[in-house]
Amino acid sequence: xxxxxxxxxxxxxxxxxxxxxxxxxxxxxxxxxxxxxxxxxxxxxxxxxxxxxxxxxxxxxxxxxxxxxxxxxxxxxxxxxxxxxxxxxxxxxxxxxxxxxxxxxxxxxxxxxxxxxxxxxxxxxxxxxxxxxxxxxxxxxxxxxxxxxxxxxxxxxxxxxxxxxxxxxxxxxxxxxxxxxxxxxxxxxxxxxxxxxxxxxxxxxxxxxxxxxxxxxxxxxxxxxxxxxxxxxxxxxxxxxxxxxxxxxxxxxxxxxxxxxxxxxxxxxxxxxxxxxxxxxxxxxxxxxxxxxxxxxxxxxxxxxxxxxxxxxxxxxxxxxxxxxxxxxxxxxxxxxxxxxxxxxxxxxxxxxxxxxxxxxxxxxxxxxxxxxxxxxxxxxxxxxxxxxxxxxxxxxxxxxx
Amino acid sequence: xxxxxxxxxxxxxxxxxxxxxxxxxxxxxxxxxxxxxxxxxxxxxxxxxxxxxxxxxxxxxxxxxxxxxxxxxxxxxxxxxxxxxxxxxxxxxxxxxxxxxxxxxxxxxxxxxxxxxxxxxxxxxxxxxxxxxxxxxxxxxxxxxxxxxxxxxxxxxxxxxxxxxxxxxxxxxxxxxxxxxxxxxxxxxxxxxxxxxxxxxxxxxxxxxxxxxxxxxxxxxxxxxxxxxxxxxxxxxxxxxxxxxxxxxxxxxxxxxxxxxxxxxxxxxxxxxxxxxxxxxxxxxxxxxxxxxxxxxxxxxxxxxxxxxxxxxxxxxxxxxxxxxxxxxxxxxxxxxxxxxxxxxxxxxxxxxxxxxxxxxxxxxxxxxxxxxxxxxxxxxxxxxxxxxxxxxxxxxxxxxxxxxxxxxxxxxxxxxxxxxxxxxxxxxxxxxxxxxxxx
Numbered sequence: 137x138x139x140x141x142x143x144x145x146x147x148x149x150x151x152x153x154x155x156x157x158x159x160x161x162x163x164x165x166x167x168x169x170x171x172x173x174x175x176x177x178x179x180x181x182x183x184x185x186x187x188x189x190x191x192x193x194x195x196x197x198x199x200x201x202x203x204x205x206x207x208x209x210x211x212x213x214x215x216x217x218x219x220x221x222x223x224x225x226x227x228x229x230x231x232x233x234x235x236x237x238x239x240x241x242x243x244x245x246x247x248x249x250x251x252x253x254x255x256x257x258x259x260x261x262x263x264x265x266x267x268x269x270x271x272x273x274x275x276x277x278x279x280x281x282x283x284x285x286x287x288x289x290x291x292x293x294x295x296x297x298x299x300x301x302x303x304x305x306x307x308x309x310x311x312x313x314x315x316x317x318x319x320x321x322x323x324x325x326x327x328x329x330x331x332x333x334x335x336x337x338x339x340x341x342x343x344x345x346x347x348x349x350x351x352x353x354x355x356x357x358x359x360x361x362x363x364x365x366x367x368x369x370x371x372x373x374x375x376x377x378x379x380x381x382x383x384x385x386x387x388x389x390x391x392x393x394x395x396x397x398x399x400x401x402x403x404x405x406x407x408x409x410x411x412x413x414x415x416x417x418x419x420x421x422x423x424x425x426x427x428x429x430x431x432x433x434x435x436x437x438x439x440x441x442x443x444x445x446x447x448x449x450x451x452x453x454x455x456x457x458x459x460x461x462x463x464x465x466x467x468x469x470x471x472x473x474x475x476x477x478x479x480x481x482x483x484x485x486x487x488x489x490x491x492x493x494x495x496x497x498x499x500x501x502x503x504x505x506x507x508x509x510x511x512x513x514x515x516x517x518x519x520x521x522x523x524x525x526x527x528x529x530x531x532x533x534x535x536x537x538x
Numbered sequence: 539x540x541x542x543x544x545x546x547x548x549x550x551x552x553x554x555x556x557x558x559x560x561x562x563x564x565x566x567x568x569x570x571x572x573x574x575x576x577x578x579x580x581x582x583x584x585x586x587x588x589x590x591x592x593x594x595x596x597x598x599x600x601x602x603x604x605x606x607x608x609x610x611x612x613x614x615x616x617x618x619x620x621x622x623x624x625x626x627x628x629x630x631x632x633x634x635x636x637x638x639x640x641x642x643x644x645x646x647x648x649x650x651x652x653x654x655x656x657x658x659x660x661x662x663x664x665x666x667x668x669x670x671x672x673x674x675x676x677x678x679x680x681x682x683x684x685x686x687x688x689x690x691x692x693x694x695x696x697x698x699x700x701x702x703x704x705x706x707x708x709x710x711x712x713x714x715x716x717x718x719x720x721x722x723x724x725x726x727x728x729x730x731x732x733x734x735x736x737x738x739x740x741x742x743x744x745x746x747x748x749x750x751x752x753x754x755x756x757x758x759x760x761x762x763x764x765x766x767x768x769x770x771x772x773x774x775x776x777x778x779x780x781x782x783x784x785x786x787x788x789x790x791x792x793x794x795x796x797x798x799x800x801x802x803x804x805x806x807x808x809x810x811x812x813x814x815x816x817x818x819x820x821x822x823x824x825x826x827x828x829x830x831x832x833x834x835x836x837x838x839x840x841x842x843x844x845x846x847x848x849x850x851x852x853x854x855x856x857x858x859x860x861x862x863x864x865x866x867x868x869x870x871x872x873x874x875x876x877x878x879x880x881x882x883x884x885x886x887x888x889x890x891x892x893x894x895x896x897x898x899x900x901x902x903x904x905x906x907x908x909x910x911x912x913x914x915x916x917x918x919x920x921x922x923x924x925x926x927x928x929x930x931x932x933x934x935x936x937x938x939x940x941x942x943x944x945x946x947x948x949x950x951x952x953x954x955x956x957x958x959x960x961x962x963x964x965x966x967x968x969x970x971x972x973x974x975x976x977x978x
Contacts (some may be wrong), residue, residue, distance in 0.1 A: 151873065151961070151965065152870065152873060152874070155866060155869055155870040155873065156870065158866055159863060159866045159867055159870065162859070162862060162863045162866065163863060165859075166856070166859050166860070166863065170856070198639075198641070198653055200641050200713060200768070200769060201713075201768070285778060285780075285781075285782055286778060286782075317777065317778050318778070390641060390651045390652065390653050392653070405930070408929075408930050409849070409929065409930065409931065412929055413849065416853065417856075420571070420856055420857075420860060423567055423571070423860070424860060424863060427563075427564055427567065427568075427863060427864055428863065428867065430560050430563075430564070430867065431564075431866070431867035431870050431871065434557060434560055434867075434870060434871040434874055435870045435871070435873075435874050437874070438873075438874030438875075438877070438878055439874075441878060442877075442878070486859075490852075493851075494743070494848060494852055495742070
């Protein structure tokens, strides 16, 4: 294929050529960045919470001025009596539920280094939730001590691997200490995963697992929220009966219906906005590709019509249909390539803007070749119909009205 | 002449239906997407108190003993500072506000206990923020200090409990107290819920909760603290409070003070008052630093908190980029369409039409495409806003097209298509008649 005559012809249509190239460039910039945003959001949707979600439900009672111990005793025995319940434990929160305690921590009692979420759990809570310890020890019965405002003064805790990496990069976190206000905490176990109740958002993927799990005896501080474990197939029925049982056991409490759900439901709700965003971005991408290809079809058909005579002449002097087809495809390839070159610059400019204002990470380089391939393909597809029409122009056209 | 151009435009649009449809589609989709998001931006970034917001200020002092003068003060006040400044009555109007979740007990009207948000404030709140009443009115200044058990409820709650009847004089049982209803509001939906805005800079753009509906129950500030003692949430604490939920005289920031200052000299005076108060508290040893005071106007405060959710801003930018691509596409298609008719243009020019009239004719045609595109774009905008209303966000119920945005939809569509038509029309009117006639 000789590009020289194509370039010569394009020089006579500078405006239209520039328009298509510019359109491709803009499409490239928006396409790459929108895809990048989508993939980030989809990764968020597949976030591992670190608990056996499908077997868990939460029962949440708001009890103002209740005696915590008496409430726990009544509700937990009522919940355990629900047929199908495998385990019940007092907790303060679960992944995708309402947050219960974000607290700044220090390593030196002076300077705050991070704000993790503190999960508090009574005896059996870790087992019921299905937390996976990768190092350290399980909690013993005497680790569950009572507290009257927040935690016991010295508390052994588990932290997640990713939070340990944040606090002590590259070191073994076991046995390390940190403080939350005046409370002293000691790491005795490391969890594979445990997401905060509200992972993601613009806090970033790194902070999604900044969680601390602390043992606590149910009572003044820990009451009203219970994790219920049951076989996944039983879970909806168990939850329904557990809600009724809890309300009956504690008539003075208000059942928080929005929070008393199965974990899969809580997760579904939590990510609804993310899914809307993914849908919207996908819609933008599809519409964008459609509009861009329609533009190419429109302009290419116009060109074909305008150049009917030239095509006829070329056919008359021996060009085959394939030659004509290849000519238009090569032309489109050239224009799209120019568009992609400009688009590369615009893509990174847009990414920089997004990084500055929306804390989006840097766009990985491999998005560009993928985006380029997609746009080349789109261009070739869009130009196919007009090019085929051009190839069908009979040589006899050349003889008309010249 | 204009009529003739319209006629020509109609004729031309009918001539090549596919190309026309493509252009109309491009304009409609671009306008639909951008107007949907711009409507949301417009609704969420407006002034919640038009004509009044410039008199409303939000003073801040910093009681945090761990803080420094170089940092922004905390977004809320500690109890002592808030009440001291309120008591000084140095502003034209002043209102303390604090929110809490309260239990509404079963009574004549309520079947089972429910938890609901309660706002506790002082009587100036209603006049300061122009809150409309349907029945009754605000409580008196006397009720504020006497800690009367009274309440104002929203239209929403009044519909739910009393089927919209005049419920003034009836009682509600809040936790362990009976409160007497003294006023019922008309539907009131400030956007954003400006008096509750705080902490925006820590929300990472996740600020849609600033657009929540107002609290159902409003009680006098000090009465509220007594009724719901133990259930208050801190904005933040620099030491652990002794009793969770009981924050009076705790090392926590949790109360907001709003003041109304009717002229510039009063604003300057009040700034000085706030600074003096902080200095005096430092002299008394309660503050460890005193230079950290601020007083932003309402709009400055909303701006500082970045009330517009990050998602909404991102969507708006995407939509505008999308509109740009659609327009570029329309430029290309119009160019194709106009230049294809070079022969016709040549003939008209040869018969005496001036360049200007050729230009005008093509601009009319472009504008017509814009008008039709605008109509479809308007339908798509309505669809887009409907989709937003289905979302589980606090501002969902606000997403409606108002008259200015409706007008703007058409103006934008026509303006955009005229802009898109500019280049092709300029090209078209430069067609040299002789060249075209030769080949006819």
